[in-house]
Amino acid sequence: MNELIRQAINAEAEERVDSRTVLANLHKAKKRKPLGLIVGVATLTAAAAAAAVIIPTAIKKTEAAPPAAQATQEAQNVLLIGLDDYDHTDALMLARFRADGAAMIVSLPRDILVDGQKINSLFAQDPGKxxxxxxxxxxxxxxxxxxxxxxxxxxxxxxxGGVEVCLKAPSNDPITKVSFPAGRQVLQGDQALAFLRQRHGLENGDLDRARRQQMFLVGLASQITKDKALALARGVSGSISVDDGWDVLGFAQRFTGPVGISVTTLPVDAPVERETGFGYEVDPAKARSFVAKALDEGDHSGEGGCVR
Structure with a gap:
């Protein structure tokens, strides 16, 4: 499978291999691995990202591509997960990707309590949980x-080459000692990572961090083009994982360029202290109504403007 992936990348980069053959062979593979087609802004939030940003595709597409490689037309709900070095969830987004590639995304605060347990610890136990x-x-x-x-x-x-963000006021992280000025700025490398991870020193902690991740996600997605997708696929494919049953290739083929993204955050109740630590409770009825509307209609409140 790894050889097929390398062949697919070479087909795009050098155009020496018939991409139709590559696509057909990939679909014959019994076990599909992450192809680097999804560069997760998998929850481009504090530890991984806040939501997976889809790279158009690293494989050359033609009108003559085999039927099995054609884009799936149904909308799909994808959970975008950002992980720290211990597989704890520092960023969590529920995204609905429509057939045209547009994404409606709801950020889920990592400190939500479900059955008395914080949601950010569950992936390390079992992704199914x-x-x-x-x-x-x-x-x-x-x-x-x-x-x-x-x-x-x-x-x-x-x-x-960096992602532009905008802050309403200067911020200082008392833990990492990283600081950011007010206004628009372009971040990359360790500086961008520190920006996405910061929650200490912010008025609303993780909730403000989620807004930062949303801003970063939208800015990042707007820059991903087919020309840049190949380098991204090569650079970060080893950091991405998906569920075994997902035909990532077929899914990715619906994307032909930067995708439209609508972002919002799930409302939470006041924070509470439990034996398991600090967390947010969620009203089930309100949460379900909010998410249903956001995924169906979208909410652009996360786009534009500056954040804390």
């Missing part, structure tokens, strides 16, 4: 998930 908790909280079926190591986002931003 995290998926089940998200479905219970939102009332929405999760079709697939994509997880990415947060550490990959510094590299992604560097490959793109």
């Amino acid at each position: 995290l998926t089940a908790a998200v479905e219970k909280t939102t009332g929405t079926k999760v079709d697939h998930y994509a997880a990415v190591k947060m550490s990959a986002f510094g590299q992604v931003s560097q490959l793109l």
